[in-house]
Amino acid sequence: MPSDAPQQPVSPESPPQSSSTLFENSHGVSVDGSSFQTFSGLNINVNVETGRTSDLVSPGKPPPLPVQRSCDIYYRHLAVKGRGSPLWLPAPNWNLPKEYRRTGISIGDVGRITASGSFDFLFNILLPPDHPVHAGRVPEMFSPLYPPLDLDDVEMQEEFADDSYLASASVEKAQQDGQGSSGLTFETTDSEGAILTIPKGSDSSDLLNLTRFREYLAANVESWYRYTNGQRGREAKNGDLRLVIGWDKATAWGMATFSRSSKAATLFRLDFKPLEQTGRRYKWVYSGMAEGRTGPSTREVAELRRASEPEDVAFANQCLFIRTINHSLSDEVWERLKATKFGTIKSGDSAEYGSSSKAGKLEGKAKSTYAAQNPAGISSVALNQVADSSLTPSLLLHPSTSINEHLLRENPNARIAITEDINWISVLTEDDDSLPLNSHIVQRVLESHDIRTNGGKDSTIHILRIYERA
Secondary structure, X not given: OOOOOOOOOOOOOOOOXXXXXXXXXXXXXXXXXXXXXXXXXXXXXXXXXXXXXXXEOOOOOOOOOOOOOHHHHHHHHHHXXXXXXXXXOOOOOOOOOHHHHOOXXXXXXXXXXXXXXXXXXXXXXXXXXXXXXXXXXXXXOOXXXXXXXXXXXXXXXXXXXXEEEEEOOOOEEOOOOOOOOOOEEEEEOOOEEEEEEEEEEEEEEEEOOHHHHHHHHHHHHHHHHHHHHHHOOOOOOOOOOEEEEEXXXXXXXXXXXXXXXXXXXXXXXXXXXXXXXXXXXXXXXXXXXEEEEEEOOHHHHHHHOOOOOOOOOOOOOXXXXXXXXXXXXXXXXXXXXXXXXXXXXOHHHOOOOOOOHHHHHHHOOOOOOOHHHOOOOOOOOOOOOOOOHXXXXXXXXXXXXXXXXHHHHHOOOEEEEEEEHHHHHOOXXXXXXXXXXXXXXXXXXXHHEEEEEOOOOOEEEEEEEOOOOO
16 A cells, blocks of 8 residues: 655665664554565655555554454354354345245255355255256256155254354353343453344254265266356356255344454443344344344345235244355366356266266256155255455355365365365364364364275365364
8 A cells, every 4th residue: 555655765875674673663563474675764664464464554553453344253253153154144145036035045055155144045956957946047957966865864953942142252141130031131341252142043954965965066066167157157266166964044033243453341242132022023232343133124024925824924044054065176177167268068078077977877867846856845945364355256264165275285186175064163172262273274174084085086085074182
């Protein structure tokens, strides 16, 4: 960033300043892992390179703090709760078909977790192309997983009871002095944190037959990128697409984040309260640097309600957490896709792109009806560093990215690396107040997991959890 004041010419006779005298008369300066370039003169421009941002440091003026987006704070603090990826925007996209929005995210969904914390649904691998949620928009030559899942391949549970919540470790629930169930009050003295309230409880769903989903992804993911970046223009990066294998959904929620410049001795309070006697709508009451959100809105519910349904109908379509199968393609495969501009390929080239007859055995034929392919009840339908969300429209914080990239570096002949969220969830500890650095997560995973590959060129790598960390 250029200075407003004119710069003085550099004198060739002036010796360079040593780093030990650069901030000799400065106060309140803290530098960690940075490099500097300085020039003598009446004005000093200091280029600070910290790996996060580059700032102009003026004498007597502290550098600006990095922007802390609420969705990033929320992800870092709630991801350590072991439920998968927390969504800051849990409602389905209002422009999706109503059949999808009434149920929301389902097992088998393929999409992206966006930089703003929503899920960008593209298609579902368990539903035929002509299903209402697809409206014919699926990858070229798409056919759903065949044979279909059995009903007991998916586990359903009630996960959280009414008036449950998840919060940063430093946040405490305050006593309400006999207020009963009129709301929740939270207190903290920390500088940053996040809260999720679940006033009406939530349900969870998890896929048990992971092997079939993993094999289906490996055989078809290249065609998914051609569809996503070609026909749908999403500009997804390698590893952005995620296959949903689990979710936590609710009918109502409250989310809040707070961020202050430093840890303060003063107590910070946030109140989560119902707006009306029936407890169908809620609000946050707080003061200071915080952001509170509640949902769903009455408008959203009204748009989804059918004429035959009561006015107080509630839809369990608000997805609080998703659990996914994640992948990264090798550089060779990714560059090949980019070279075609993610366009379609000739059928004779399918073997080269990993969509050969092996994929056909997994896909089968898309002739069966929706009812026959829906036993699982599919809808009728780290990272503490600050990242620049403008670099990609997708989530930048997902721990699987670094894990898969490491696996591919260590296995240069592999075509694809595949992991599940449980791989990084299983290495989190009680000491993790927020999501650890990506390098720490990778190291923990390598220490506690067995790396498996099917061998040979164009192999697939995946990892299996083998023991609990001490």
